Amino acid sequence: DTAVSQTPKYLVTQMGNDKSIKCEQNLGHDTMYWYKQDSKKFLKIMFSYNNKELIINETVPNRFSPKSPDKAHLNLHINSLELGDSAVYFCASSPYESPRNGYTFGSGTRLTVV
Amino acid sequence: GDSVTQMEGPVTLSEEAFLTINCTYTATGYPSLFWYVQYPGEGLQLLLKATKADDKGSNKGFEATYRKETTSFHLEKGSVQVSDSAVYFCALIHTGNQFYFGTGTSLTVIP
Numbered sequence: 001d002t003a004v005s006q007t008p009k010y011l012v013t014q015m016g017n018d019k020s021i022k023c024e025q026n027l028g029h030d031t032m033y034w035y036k037q038d039s040k041k042f043l044k045i046m047f048s049y050n051n052k053e054l055i056i057n058e059t060v061p062n063r064f065s066p067k068s069p070d071k072a073h074l075n076l077h078i079n080s081l082e083l084g085d086s087a088v089y090f091c092a093s094s095p096y097e098s099p100r101n102g103y104t105f106g107s108g109t110r111l112t113v114v
Numbered sequence: 115g116d117s118v119t120q121m122e123g124p125v126t127l128s129e130e131a132f133l134t135i136n137c138t139y140t141a142t143g144y145p146s147l148f149w150y151v152q153y154p155g156e157g158l159q160l161l162l163k164a165t166k167a168d169d170k171g172s173n174k175g176f177e178a179t180y181r182k183e184t185t186s187f188h189l190e191k192g193s194v195q196v197s198d199s200a201v202y203f204c205a206l207i208h209t210g211n212q213f214y215f216g217t218g219t220s221l222t223v224i225p
Contacts, residue, residue, distance in 0.1 A: 004157075041152075041201050041218040048212065056212060090157055100146040100165055100207055105157035 003027050006091050006106040013081055014114055021076045021109045023091030031055075032074035033103065034066060035090040043090070049074050050096050081113045116141040120204045120216035127194055127223050135189040135219045137178075137204035145208035147171075147180055147187040152201045152218070161189075161202070194223045 004025045013019050025032065033056075034046040048056035049068040063079045078085060088110050092103040121136040139145065146165045150158040162171030167182035176191045187204060204216040 041220070043158075043203065043215045043218070045212060092158075100163075102148055102160040102163060103158075103213060105150075105159070107155075107157040 004091055004093055004104050004106040006089075006109050008109060009107065010110050010112075012112045012114065015081055015083060017081050018077070018079045019081060019111070020078070021089055021091075021111070023074045023076070023106060025072055025091075025093040025104070027093055027104060029093035029095050029104070030071050031094050031096045032068065032071075033092040033094075034074065034076050035092060036060075037088040037090060037108070039087070047074075047076075078111075081111075083113050086111055086113045116145065116206060116208050116214050118204050118206055118214050118216040120202075120219055122217070122219065123201075124220040124222060127221070129196055129223055129225050130193045131223075133189070133191040133194045133198075133221070135202055135204075135221070137187045137189065137216060139185050139187065139204075139206050141185075141206060141208050143208065144182070145206040147178070148205040148207070148213075149176070149178055149187070149189050150203040150205060150215075152203065154200070158203065194221070196223045196225055199223050 006023050031050045033048045047066040051071045052068045065077045068074045088108045091106040094103045117140045148163045149161040151161045152158045162173040164171040164180035170179045178189045201218045201220045203218050205213050
């Protein structure tokens with residue numbers, strides 16, 4: 001059973017389109033995250049939700065909107081996609097009370113905007 | 115603020131060579147320190163961790179010791195294999211739930 005699963009794994013789309021990436025975890029964690037990894041492998045946190053509540057919202061364009069329907073799901077919707085949005089997006093989760101045990105990451109969604 | 119600095123790559127080694135990837139951190143107090151590994155086309159996996167000074171984390175032949183005096187957490191392995199080729203990330207977590215990752219070090223091991 002996959003602990004943190006993201007869909008789709010690959011996404012190719014044209015500039016200006018709107019797309020969503022879904023993330024689900026079956027670990028019982030109550031905190032979930034979205035990270036963006038650029039072409040140089042640099043990881044930057046975008047958002048964090050604890051039990052459906054937004055707790056970290058880094059400086060990202062407001063074209064990016066996270067949605068957490070319940071604590072096991074954190075989806076990422078992107079409006080008006082731009083070339084610079086091309087990257088690998090990782091979802092992760094951790095227990096809120098013990099994040100020092102480490103995050104569990106999904107396998108990533110490679111987004112290519114053409 | 116909290117941050118992690120790790121040596122830039124790429125690093126290329128022959129099989130059975132000794133590996134060191136340097137990592138230093140900036141944080142007040144006592145953060146927890148981690149090494150994550152990302153194999154090609156995959157997500158990040160926790161490799162090892164240490165939660166207090168002088169702790170040694172180890173896994174799969176890799177080791178790292180939490181050195182408070184030098185604010186370091188260098189990753190070492192005595193004999194690398196081709197299957198160790200990956201990108202390695204040093205990270206810390208301190209107050210709050212946010213991880214701070216280094217920039218990643220790409221390792222390629224050639225037969």
